[in-house]
Amino acid sequence: MSDTYDLVVIGSGPGGYVCAIKAAQLGLKVACVEKRKTYGGTCLNVGCIPSKALLHASERFHEAGHQLADLGIKVSPELDLPTMMGHKDKTVKSNVDGIAYLFKKNKVTGVVGTGKITGKGTVEVTKDDGSTETLETKNIVIATGSEVAGIPGVEVQFDADTIVSSDEAIALSQVPGEMVIVGGGVIGLELGSVWSRLGAKVTVVEYLDKVLGPMDAEVSTAFQKLLVKQGFTFKLGAKVTAVSKDGDKGSVTFEPAKGGEAETLSADVVLVATGRKPYTAGLGLESAGVELDDRGRVHIDEHFRTNVGGIYAIGDVVRGAMLAHKAEDEGVALAEILAGQSGHVNYDAIPSVVYTAPEVASVGKTEEELKKAGIDYKVGKFPFMANGRARAMLATDGFVKMLTDAKTDKLLGCHILGAGAGDLIVEAALVMEFGGSAEDVALTSHAHPSLSEAMREAAMAAAYGKPIHI
Numbered sequence: 001m002s003d004t005y006d007l008v009v010i011g012s013g014p015g016g017y018v019c020a021i022k023a024a025q026l027g028l029k030v031a032c033v034e035k036r037k038t039y040g041g042t043c044l045n046v047g048c049i050p051s052k053a054l055l056h057a058s059e060r061f062h063e064a065g066h067q068l069a070d071l072g073i074k075v076s077p078e079l080d081l082p083t084m085m086g087h088k089d090k091t092v093k094s095n096v097d098g099i100a101y102l103f104k105k106n107k108v109t110g111v112v113g114t115g116k117i118t119g120k121g122t123v124e125v126t127k128d129d130g131s132t133e134t135l136e137t138k139n140i141v142i143a144t145g146s147e148v149a150g151i152p153g154v155e156v157q158f159d160a161d162t163i164v165s166s167d168e169a170i171a172l173s174q175v176p177g178e179m180v181i182v183g184g185g186v187i188g189l190e191l192g193s194v195w196s197r198l199g200a201k202v203t204v205v206e207y208l209d210k211v212l213g214p215m216d217a218e219v220s221t222a223f224q225k226l227l228v229k230q231g232f233t234f235k236l237g238a239k240v241t242a243v244s245k246d247g248d249k250g251s252v253t254f255e256p257a258k259g260g261e262a263e264t265l266s267a268d269v270v271l272v273a274t275g276r277k278p279y280t281a282g283l284g285l286e287s288a289g290v291e292l293d294d295r296g297r298v299h300i301d302e303h304f305r306t307n308v309g310g311i312y313a314i315g316d317v318v319r320g321a322m323l324a325h326k327a328e329d330e331g332v333a334l335a336e337i338l339a340g341q342s343g344h345v346n347y348d349a350i351p352s353v354v355y356t357a358p359e360v361a362s363v364g365k366t367e368e369e370l371k372k373a374g375i376d377y378k379v380g381k382f383p384f385m386a387n388g389r390a391r392a393m394l395a396t397d398g399f400v401k402m403l404t405d406a407k408t409d410k411l412l413g414c415h416i417l418g419a420g421a422g423d424l425i426v427e428a429a430l431v432m433e434f435g436g437s438a439e440d441v442a443l444t445s446h447a448h449p450s451l452s453e454a455m456r457e458a459a460m461a462a463a464y465g466k467p468i469h470i
């Protein structure tokens with residue numbers, strides 16, 4: 001039995017570790033329990049960070065072989081996959097070690113083991129060697145994240161190298177000749193980009209008629225066309241009915257979602273990237289009386305409270321976008337609430353980014369959502385083709401699209417396809433956070449020459465009907 005904590009957080013992903021550190025900074029006595037050997041959750045170990053390390057490295061490889069010659073640089077790149085994977089592993093290690101350091105610095109007690117809620121204010125931790133430790137606490141935060149979801153109605157036998165999830169697709173030991181990806185969402189298209197750039201022939205099988213699900217349709221259509229130019233093949237509106245392994249090949253059978261003849265594709269690697277589901281196994285939620293919603297997520301109110309006093313939940317395990325920064329925002333807000341302050345998350349201004357080349361980024365409402373809600377809106381668009389910096393960088397694909405309230409000019413949404421979109425989107429998120437207008441962006445000085453000038457020009461298009469440079 002240990003001392004009583006103010007807070008025990010179960011799970012050390014971006015939701016859990018950020019909540020633990022922020023609560024400790026606000027003066028609470030905090031422990032964070034993690035069943036992996038390293039802190040950082042899905043994001044740092046097998047998600048955001050390793051995938052971005054591989055996206056960065058594979059983009060440089062592709063650039064060296066395809067674009068540098070146009071800039072007067074002649075090279076003949078040769079792939080050294082073990083070194084590329086080594087770069088990814090080192091990046092992960094420095095990030096997860098960083099969390100252990102931050103726990104120490106902020107006096108958060110890190111406990112490695114599997115946490116289970118065993119009663120009011122008690123968390124039992126089972127260590128690797130089978131021993132247990134009981135933590136007494138005033139409050140418990142469930143931040144246990146998510147796990148790979150399968151394909152509804154289809155049995156999938158994952159293995160290490162042929163039928164894989166994202167966990168294995170970031171660690172393949174050789175470049176597959178052919179790769180079939182089930183699911184045209186963010187994870188599928190990011191990891192598909194990695195392997196396509198390294199030489200794989202990638203086919204994406206997607207149930208919907210468009211890629212990137214809820215993304216603004218104009219952006220997702222333009223993005224898909226660019227991926228086709230990069231060598232991707234798409235089978236849209238396709239319902240997968242079987243995924244199987246035959247010798248050392250995988251195969252995917254699908255039929256038109258609206259009905260029709262089935263087709264089977266065979267590949268060296270099949271990546272199932274159909275999304276993630278909340279992870280609550282072994283947490284003792286049933287005996288603790290914590291309610292789940294109809295999609296298996298821990299049910300919470302607007303202050304992250306479950307139906308049981310003293311138990312809260314944040315991140316992928318609750319409703320909302322499965323994004324690391326959404327989990328972090330909730331972690332900070334909840335820590336503030338537990339410290340007696342008034343934490344809050346503005347769910348209308350959370351950006352989402354696809355780290356492909358070019359990048360895709362979005363915040364706020366899409367055009368389809370505004371139409372559906374019957375909101376009178378204006379569209380301001382500006383192509384990177386007309387941006388001087390983009391031309392200098394040979395990065396002219398894509399555009400910025402701003403959506404504003406037709407009467408008030410308030411920024412309601414921003415969608416970007418283009419180089420640096422993931423960084424540019426923050427400007428729109430900030431303007432939305434302050435309730436600002438397109439004219440606010442148009443009147444703000446933007447450095448020249450920069451990609452950010454496309455943001456200003458799109459804002460001019462929305463506010464005045466006319467940008468300067470087209």
Ligand code: FAD
Binds near residue numbers: 012015046283
């Ligand atoms: P997690 O990060 O899943 O952490 C939960 C932790 O809880 C895990 O470490 C788990 O081991 C631990 N745990 C579970 N049960 C117990 C228990 N009983 N006891 C102790 N510990 C337990 N998001 C982005 O915003 N940007 C990206 O670029 C991005 N890229 C991604 C790429 C991939 C390939 C994947 C798979 C995901 C990506 N995501 C990205 C999503 C992001 O990883 C998640 O949204 C984020 O990790 C959720 O954080 P979390 O704290 O809720 O949970």
